[in-house]
Amino acid sequence: MKKIGLIFTSLFLMISVAACGQKEESKKTNQQLKKITVVLDYVPNTNHTGMYVALKKGYYEAEGLDVTFIEPGNENTSATLVATGKGQFGVSYQEDVTYALTSEDQLPIKAIATIMEHNTSGFVSTKDAAIKTPKDFEGKVYAGWQSPSEEAVIKAVMKNANADFDKLTLVGDAGGGFAALGKDVDIKWFFEGWDNVKAEMADVQLNYLPLRELDSRLDYYTPVIIANQEVLDNDPETAKVFLKATKKGYQEAIAEPAASAEILHEYASDYELELLKKSQDFVSKNYTADPATWGEMKDSTWNNYTDFLYENGLIQKKIPADEQYTNQFLSE
Known part of the structure; x- marks a missing residue:
């Protein structure tokens, strides 16, 4: 019995030492990250x-x-x-x-x-707005973050569609996401994998014009x-x-x-x-x-x-x- 007890004691000590060693190694590894x-x-x-x-x-x-x-x-x-x-x-x-x-x-x-x-972003409007190309931006209101590059993109796609940029009204985006469309705002710039998904979940149908299809240079x-x-x-x-x-x-x-x-x-x-x-x-x-x-x-x-x-x-x-x-x- 004493011999068996000594064996178990030895095993316990070995396991304890190994466990301590693993903890120290883990601690050491974390310190080295x-x-x-x-x-x-x-x-x-x-x-x-x-x-x-x-x-x-x-x-x-x-x-x-x-x-x-x-x-x-x-x-x-x-x-x-x-x-x-x-x-x-x-x-x-x-x-x-x-x-x-x-x-x-x-x-x-x-x-x-x-x-x-x-690039998985583009311009959106409500389905009933019938905005199918940038030519249809004329006479509409666009709400955005008003950066120079944003305006340049809008000008470029409207020019490609033989549309008059001066006939589009630009305003700051006051928020509201898709809910603002069709009210004081006609067009916004959305990211398909986020904003469009939110609209779909709310059962809101949108017209979507992907940027990369409007000008190949915009597929950045x-x-x-x-x-x-x-x-x-x-x-x-x-x-x-x-x-x-x-x-x-x-x-x-x-x-x-x-x-x-x-x-x-x-x-x-x-x-x-x-x-x-x-x-x-x-x-x-x-x-x-x-x-x-x-x-x-x-x-x-x-x-x-x-x-x-x-x-x-x-x-x-x-x-x-x-x-x-x-x-x-x-x-x-």
Whole structure:
């Protein structure tokens, strides 16, 4: 009996020592994780699902990263915050990257992946408004955020349709989403995977004119993942493993939209789960046509929209595509 007792005692001590060792190793591992801040372009939504999947499933941790997501607030853009070191990575838009790199005070950022392969936004109106082309914008009221690039886009598509831009009234968007359409407002700019989904859930029928079908140059990348140039120059391995884990998260969101929406809901609980699931169903089908190449960008898309911005006086000089983006950190 004494011998058996000694055996059990020895086993207990061995297990205890092993457990302590595992705790110490776990503690050590957590201490060794590199802290990374990602600045979102807005509040968490289905554009960001892949990153939250990567966070929840431990894909970032597996690559040695401790990732925190923050919102930009009302006074700054994600591009500005990333450029000034408030985050190593961020979510932005192609036009903001081009603006940042052509401004008098150039911001040190670069796009390293696109979240969406194509622009999935466009102009909307109520079904009974019979606005079927930009020619029908004449005599109507458009409500938007009143940015120079927004006005340039409207002018361009109306010009393509031989419409008179001066016959369109532009006002600031007072909110209300689709509910404002058909009242004091005739036309708005919506994102198909979010605003149109909300309208569909409310049983509101809309006319939708996708931007990319109105002018091929408007099929730009929105949103994109950006990085601080210093990180890319001095710590390229961090950028590579960050995108490796992020890509894995988006590939899972593509394969499992409903489950991924439930994960997002844990971080964006203010939204109804039904909205997130319906939005995710659309977005997951539109992140990319080929999950294996998620995030990759093309020179032509960058050059086309840069030309558009230059032709409309929104930037004072052109900038080559390879100075605005890179695919090199997406390589396996």
